[in-house]
Amino acid sequence: MASQAQSDLAHGGASGHGARHVAIIMDGNGRWAKKRFLPRIAGHRAGVEAVRRVARAARELGLECLTLYAFSSENWKRPANEVADLMRLLRHFIESDLDEFHANGVRLRVIGHYRALDPALVDLIEQAVERTSANTGPIIAIALNYGAQDELVRAAQSIVRRVQSGQLDPEAIGIDDVEAGLDTAGLPPLDLLIRTSGEQRLSNFMLWQAAYAELYFTDTLWPDFDGSALAEAIDAFRLRDRRFGGL
Ligand code: IPE
Ligand code: IPE
Ligand code: MG
Numbered sequence: 001m002a003s004q005a006q007s008d009l010a011h012g013g014a015s016g017h018g019a020r021h022v023a024i025i026m027d028g029n030g031r032w033a034k035k036r037f038l039p040r041i042a043g044h045r046a047g048v049e050a051v052r053r054v055a056r057a058a059r060e061l062g063l064e065c066l067t068l069y070a071f072s073s074e075n076w077k078r079p080a081n082e083v084a085d086l087m088r089l090l091r092h093f094i095e096s097d098l099d100e101f102h103a104n105g106v107r108l109r110v111i112g113h114y115r116a117l118d119p120a121l122v123d124l125i126e127q128a129v130e131r132t133s134a135n136t137g138p139i140i141a142i143a144l145n146y147g148a149q150d151e152l153v154r155a156a157q158s159i160v161r162r163v164q165s166g167q168l169d170p171e172a173i174g175i176d177d178v179e180a181g182l183d184t185a186g187l188p189p190l191d192l193l194i195r196t197s198g199e200q201r202l203s204n205f206m207l208w209q210a211a212y213a214e215l216y217f218t219d220t221l222w223p224d225f226d227g228s229a230l231a232e233a234i235d236a237f238r239l240r241d242r243r244f245g246g247l
Pocket of ligand 3 (some may be wrong): 027028029
């Protein structure tokens with residue numbers, strides 16, 4: 001049966017569910033593979049298929065922004081061959097899917113310290129972001145070499161530079177100045193943060209942005225996640241009573 005979010009959409013309410021920005025901690029690729037006696041890379045490949053399905057669904061559900069946690073600043077702790085596999089999959093994904101994103105008006109964004117990645121990959125990422133930058137459709141933001149603590153440190157550095165150059169008075173620093181220094185500057189406020197695979201932690205993802213996001217945890221492993229799973233999460237979101245500290 002179609003979910004409420006899907007049927008609202010069918011009746012013309014592109015974003016009647018009220019979720020503008022959804023972010024997902026895409027977890028469980030390794031366990032998905034293990035259950036099938038497959039190598040972890042098979043789980044990551046299946047995870048890329050899930051990204052394709054969910055990116056399409058996000059468009060159909062009328063989201064303004066979908067942010068996907070693809071590689072954390074802590075994922076370098078993994079064996080070198082797994083890191084290399086993930087980087088290769090990322091490169092292939094951009095090469096194979098950018099045309100479809102572009103044709104659908106999607107704007108690609110990257111958050112995280114991606115400039116520390118392999119220079120050829122950095123070039124590919126920057127070209128892809130540039131190519132879609134004038135589009136007017138939904139934003140797909142990929143978190144690459146992303147850690148919220150690192151993002152906040154970099155935001156602090158940019159504030160210090162503004163103070164040192166005399167552009168900003170330290171006493172006048174406000175929440176907006178921090179937000180302007182974050183990788184997510186200009187993105188809509190985060191409404192819903194989903195984590196798959198049953199873990200209930202943020203793993204250094206969007207710590208600042210999650211201040212008033214609704215959290216949704218599902219046992220579904222990321223490679224099994226799809227458009228109806230996203231619609232289900234959005235249905236749960238619309239039943240939440242968001243108060244932002246008020247009544
Ligand atoms: C998520 O799946 C993908 C990345 C972190 C890149 P995992 O690789 O963390 O899968 P599990 O948690 O081991 O099942
Ligand atoms: C979080 O998943 C990072 C991504 C999904 C990219 P992890 O699998 O790395 O998180 P932990 O290690 O279980 O906290
Ligand atoms: Mg994991």
